[in-house]
Amino acid sequence: MRKPFERTVRTAVTMGLLDLAVQAVDGTKIVANASKDRVYDAEELRALLGRLDKTISELEAQNEAGEDEPAVNLPEELADKKVLKEQVRQAMDDLAGRGRQKCINLTDRDARLMKSSQGIVTGYNAQAMVSPLQPSVGANGMLVTAADVVDEPNDSAQLVPMLEQSEETTGARAQVTLADAGYHSGSALDECARRNLQLVMPESSRRRAQHHPYHKERFIYDQCNDSYFCPHGQTLTPVGTMRSPNGRPRRVYRASAATCQACPAFGVCTNDLLNGRALTAGPHDAVLRRHRTWMSTREAQKISKRRKQLIEPVFGIIKEQQGARRFLLRDLVNVAAEWILLATAFNLRTLWRIWRSGAVGFLPCSPASQPIPSV
Numbered sequence: 001m002r003k004p005f006e007r008t009v010r011t012a013v014t015m016g017l018l019d020l021a022v023q024a025v026d027g028t029k030i031v032a033n034a035s036k037d038r039v040y041d042a043e044e045l046r047a048l049l050g051r052l053d054k055t056i057s058e059l060e061a062q063n064e065a066g067e068d069e070p071a072v073n074l075p076e077e078l079a080d081k082k083v084l085k086e087q088v089r090q091a092m093d094d095l096a097g098r099g100r101q102k103c104i105n106l107t108d109r110d111a112r113l114m115k116s117s118q119g120i121v122t123g124y125n126a127q128a129m130v131s132p133l134q135p136s137v138g139a140n141g142m143l144v145t146a147a148d149v150v151d152e153p154n155d156s157a158q159l160v161p162m163l164e165q166s167e168e169t170t171g172a173r174a175q176v177t178l179a180d181a182g183y184h185s186g187s188a189l190d191e192c193a194r195r196n197l198q199l200v201m202p203e204s205s206r207r208r209a210q211h212h213p214y215h216k217e218r219f220i221y222d223q224c225n226d227s228y229f230c231p232h233g234q235t236l237t238p239v240g241t242m243r244s245p246n247g248r249p250r251r252v253y254r255a256s257a258a259t260c261q262a263c264p265a266f267g268v269c270t271n272d273l274l275n276g277r278a279l280t281a282g283p284h285d286a287v288l289r290r291h292r293t294w295m296s297t298r299e300a301q302k303i304s305k306r307r308k309q310l311i312e313p314v315f316g317i318i319k320e321q322q323g324a325r326r327f328l329l330r331d332l333v334n335v336a337a338e339w340i341l342l343a344t345a346f347n348l349r350t351l352w353r354i355w356r357s358g359a360v361g362f363l364p365c366s367p368a369s370q371p372i373p374s375v
């Protein structure tokens with residue numbers, strides 16, 4: 001389904017319809033074609049397999065050696081149980097190979113439990129990058145420039161793949177990308193800084209930090225001396241490294257235990273009598289600090305307000321007008337094709353509106369188009 005989708009985008013780009021100065025990315029949870037009641041963890045699968053074995057043995061005994069005539073529908077029931085047993089076996093193997101994933105849906109093994117506006121659903125995380133039409137087109141609207149589906153509820157690893165896809169589809173790099181706090185991560189910021197991409201993206205811990213007087217963000221980093229100044233003016237210097245839960249090294253900074261014990265903030269800033277307050281800094285701290293400074297500017301705040309206006313109408317139209325409240329297909333690869341088809345339909349709808357308004361002539365065909373075959 002990617003080729004027709006890409007063609008809608010390239011048609012718009014070739015005709016100068018897209019304003020690639022800005023783009024916005026977001027994800028939306030779409031319910032899978034699978035019941036939430038069919039989600040099992042490893043233990044429940046083992047118990048289900050045991051129950052099925054018992055039922056199958058009983059049905060086989062009844063079929064072969066029962067004194068009464070076997071029920072007419074018995075062979076069918078037996079076959080159904082055997083199919084279910086095979087599904088359970090496959091699901092057990094699948095789950096065993098999925099690392100940290102704790103449970104699996106028997107109907108659609110790729111669907112995952114996710115938090116959505118409708119509560120916890122069995123579904124997928126559908127991603128879209130959009131750019132607005134040029135003001136000169138004389139019509140409001142957006143075009144989807146990248147679309148994908150992931151089985152990961154969290155958006156934090158999706159920013160770079162979506163940026164790459166939109167760049168490839170449009171053949172251009174948008175000047176500014178807008179994303180919400182769900183995409184914020186040090187590694188994504190680092191990658192974007194390396195590619196010289198400008199991001200407007202708040203961070204989720206920001207609000208918490210503003211209310212905690214001794215949050216790490218309140219400590220000022222001194223780049224010349226590789227140390228931090230705490231809110232009471234004391235210096236925290238590097239004392240070693242530690243491993244974070246994901247195995248990455250982090251530098252540890254501390255003030256002396258005696259300094260912290262004598263501080264009026266002792267008990268609020270830290271309770272560590274032996275060592276005093278510790279701060280840790282990962283490999284992305286410098287880029288995180290730069291991004292935080294950028295996000296506190298009036299310009300970034302102003303641009304940030306455009307995010308919802310760009311992306312949310314697109315999801316609204318796809319879900320409400322195109323009826324994509326629930327996927328029709330199953331398995332990640334099929335669901336991704338269905339989502340890309342929906343994005344293609346959305347783009348065609350936008351292009352049709354422009355064509356119908358007569359604001360832009362669609363003939364002669366753009367270089368992205370192929371000759372129309374005669375019928």
Ligand code: SF4
Binds near residue numbers: 230232233259264277
């Ligand atoms: S407890 Fe230590 S690190 Fe925290 S504010 Fe006081 S002196 Fe600074």
